[in-house]
Amino acid sequence: MRIANSEMGTANSELTREQILKGLEPLGTNGDSKLLTHLNSCVHCGLCAESCLFYLATKDPRLTPARKVDLVASIYKRYHTFSGKYLPGLVGARNLDTATADEMVDLLFGSCTGCGRCTMHCSIGVDISYLVSVGRKMLSNMDLVPSTLQSTVKAAIDTGNNMAIPTADFVDTVKWMEEEMADEVGNPEASIPIDQPGKRILYTLNPREPKFYPLSISAMAKIFYMAGESWTLSTRMYDVTNYAFFSGNREEAGLIANRLWKEMEHLQCESLVLGECGHGTRAFRWESPNYLDRGVPFPVMSSVECIANYIREGKIRLDPEKITEKVTIHDPCNLVRNGGVIGAQRFILEQFVPDFIEMIPSGADNHCCGGGGGMLSMSEYNERRIGAGAIKAEQIRKTGAKIVVTPCHNCVDQLIQLNAAYKLDVKIQTMAEIVAEALII
Amino acid sequence: MTWYEWITLCSLGIFLGTSLFYALRLIRLGKPVDKAPASGSVAPAVRYSMSGAMNPAKKESAYLHLPTYGAGILYHLGTFLSLLLFFFIWMQLPFSRMPVLILSGFLVLSSSCGIGILIKRGWKNELRALSNPDDYISNILVTLFQVGTFLALSIPELLPFYFLETSILFLYFPLSKLKHVIYFFAARYHLGFFFGRRGVWPPGNG
Numbered sequence: 120m121r122i123a124n125s126e127m128g129t130a131n132s133e134l135t136r137e138q139i140l141k142g143l144e145p146l147g148t149n150g151d152s153k154l155l156t157h158l159n160s161c162v163h164c165g166l167c168a169e170s171c172l173f174y175l176a177t178k179d180p181r182l183t184p185a186r187k188v189d190l191v192a193s194i195y196k197r198y199h200t201f202s203g204k205y206l207p208g209l210v211g212a213r214n215l216d217t218a219t220a221d222e223m224v225d226l227l228f229g230s231c232t233g234c235g236r237c238t239m240h241c242s243i244g245v246d247i248s249y250l251v252s253v254g255r256k257m258l259s260n261m262d263l264v265p266s267t268l269q270s271t272v273k274a275a276i277d278t279g280n281n282m283a284i285p286t287a288d289f290v291d292t293v294k295w296m297e298e299e300m301a302d303e304v305g306n307p308e309a310s311i312p313i314d315q316p317g318k319r320i321l322y323t324l325n326p327r328e329p330k331f332y333p334l335s336i337s338a339m340a341k342i343f344y345m346a347g348e349s350w351t352l353s354t355r356m357y358d359v360t361n362y363a364f365f366s367g368n369r370e371e372a373g374l375i376a377n378r379l380w381k382e383m384e385h386l387q388c389e390s391l392v393l394g395e396c397g398h399g400t401r402a403f404r405w406e407s408p409n410y411l412d413r414g415v416p417f418p419v420m421s422s423v424e425c426i427a428n429y430i431r432e433g434k435i436r437l438d439p440e441k442i443t444e445k446v447t448i449h450d451p452c453n454l455v456r457n458g459g460v461i462g463a464q465r466f467i468l469e470q471f472v473p474d475f476i477e478m479i480p481s482g483a484d485n486h487c488c489g490g491g492g493g494m495l496s497m498s499e500y501n502e503r504r505i506g507a508g509a510i511k512a513e514q515i516r517k518t519g520a521k522i523v524v525t526p527c528h529n530c531v532d533q534l535i536q537l538n539a540a541y542k543l544d545v546k547i548q549t550m551a552e553i554v555a556e557a558l559i560i
Numbered sequence: 561m562t563w564y565e566w567i568t569l570c571s572l573g574i575f576l577g578t579s580l581f582y583a584l585r586l587i588r589l590g591k592p593v594d595k596a597p598a599s600g601s602v603a604p605a606v607r608y609s610m611s612g613a614m615n616p617a618k619k620e621s622a623y624l625h626l627p628t629y630g631a632g633i634l635y636h637l638g639t640f641l642s643l644l645l646f647f648f649i650w651m652q653l654p655f656s657r658m659p660v661l662i663l664s665g666f667l668v669l670s671s672s673c674g675i676g677i678l679i680k681r682g683w684k685n686e687l688r689a690l691s692n693p694d695d696y697i698s699n700i701l702v703t704l705f706q707v708g709t710f711l712a713l714s715i716p717e718l719l720p721f722y723f724l725e726t727s728i729l730f731l732y733f734p735l736s737k738l739k740h741v742i743y744f745f746a747a748r749y750h751l752g753f754f755f756g757r758r759g760v761w762p763p764g765n766g
């Protein structure tokens with residue numbers, strides 16, 4: 120592709136020619152019918168606005184999904200279509216310049232969690248969140264990922280976990296949780312295995328667990344113990360998250376995912392069970408085979424599916440009288456709408472929660488909590504994130520539930536903050552936590 | 561053939577040629593590659609994507625905007641009807657009075673919907689901010705095509721204008737968002753592929 124300087128808009132731009140060329144690379148549609156299709160499909164009907172939490176919460180016309188699509192598509196048109204090249208004003212084609220890049224950062228990183236709800240409701244069927252991810256990749260190619268998000272990715276690459284927890288601290292926390300768990304199950308021999316080869320399951324965690332919520336480690340350990348599972352954690356690679364999936368850097372995402380593959384090989388476990396993390400599950404289960412260009416040689420499942428299997432197989436039993444309060448569930452977008460795990464969490468709760476209520480809408484149509492897409496790590500957007508969470512807060516309030524269960528630690532973090540900001544007076548729990556509470560020991 | 565028919569023939573060739581090019585390019589690129597093991601099936605999900613998922617009760621873009629959605633449907637039906645009638649008019653197939661009245665009545669309705677959608681685009685802040693000249697021009701040309709069709713059915717003297725307006729529409733097609741007529745089906749296919757493999761569509765799988 121030859122691009123004249125004038126087309127690149129470099130005259131008034133601080134972006135270098137090299138940056139622009141790299142930024143344009145992801146828009147090359149040769150060989151990609153999905154990209155070509157979605158870049159050419161939006162008709163600017165604007166009917167997707169009300170499907171997006173950012174627009175709903177602010178009524179800011181800049182934050183509609185259509186504007187996010189248009190931003191990426193307008194650059195594509197400028198460099199790849201006849202009308203965009205020769206009649207840019209006619210079709211709203213835009214140069215990739217500093218102003219455009221700034222707007223992209225604000226809209227694609229700061230005003231979109233990539234939840235994909237708008238995609239399902241688009242009048243045409245434009246995969247809006249996919250185009251947002253293409254736009255993020257363009258920004259990543261230009262080194263324009265917000266530094267807050269990039270530092271989370273860097274921590275994961277440099278230290279093996281996104282919170283840079285030293286291994287000794289991690290082991291201490293696990294040992295402490297082991298004692299808790301042994302107490303609860305009444306067996307001093309009960310353990311949380313670490314780095315044990317040849318186990319059936321390698322289990323991964325969100326680093327928020329050892330850092331802030333260690334009880335969720337003991338909760339899942341208790342479930343494994345009661346199910347008689349053969350499992351282990353790894354000190355070398357226990358981080359289920361993959362923030363490079365959010366930053367749009369495919370190489371870094373592949374590098375992080377590859378560590379988990381290697382650890383599976385190293386420990387020679389049979390199956391990988393991904394801890395409660397929506398994007399981490401999506402990044403490994405659905406995206407990593409494409410990052411790494413190879414099929415997965417071992418079974419992979421989310422911990423929610425694993426718990427549901429234990430119940431189906433009669434390996435664990437749950438006390439239906441233990442949880443007396445009204446419970447609702449928040450569906451993490453990457454696990455549910457974009458990952459297909461929809462029924463397992465409901466099946467689990469049906470077994471022991473007598474007073475369950477769905478949010479409206481729920482399941483694959485659920486509203487995002489506002490904490491996805493790397494938003495939690497981008498502190499510069501905190502106010503917007505909490506503002507967009509108003510939609511979720513209202514959903515929760517309308518259920519009248521006292522407990523909100525969500526199988527994702529990122530969602531837990533956001534919901535805890537929404538709980539405080541919107542005075543919801545609810546308890547937020549992961550699936551492992553509520554199940555562990557009701558386990559019949 | 562008259563001079564204006566020759567012009568229309570050439571523009572029709574460009575319209576059909578570019579449509580074919582866009583469609584064949586998509587077909588040549590083939591299916592997306594997904595190395596992740598599937599949880600569900602693509603075929604039923606693609607069927608659902610083209611049918612159930614388009615149900616107005618399932619899409620906020622439809623049920624939260626029923627007047628616009630309804631107008632959009634009528635407008636598109638009017639366009640397809642006008643395209644069909646274009647060939648009838650060109651071949652000078654005779655119409656009796658009653659069908660002409662019914663077809664004209666429908667086209668009056670559908671073109672009014674087009675005008676309504678155009679007014680909304682200019683009126684609403686969000687839509688105006690999103691729109692570029694092509695959004696207006698595409699609407700105006702298609703609406704005029706429908707208006708021209710019902711006028712041409714009753715007033716043969718207007719045929720030269722009708723053919724010229726139709727020619728402009730055909731020539732404008734490859735430059736504009738009107739191409740979505742082809743990409744629409746591909747977009748529905750890709751959604752079905754994505755949500756089908758992940759076991760999200762058809763609903764009830766996960």
Ligand code: SF4
Nearest residue numbers: 161164165167185241
């Ligand atoms: S609903 Fe779809 S086609 Fe309409 S503006 Fe939104 S993204 Fe574009």
Ligand code: SF4
Nearest residue numbers: 171231232234235237
């Ligand atoms: S993906 Fe989610 S957050 Fe992003 S534009 Fe669509 S609805 Fe809004």
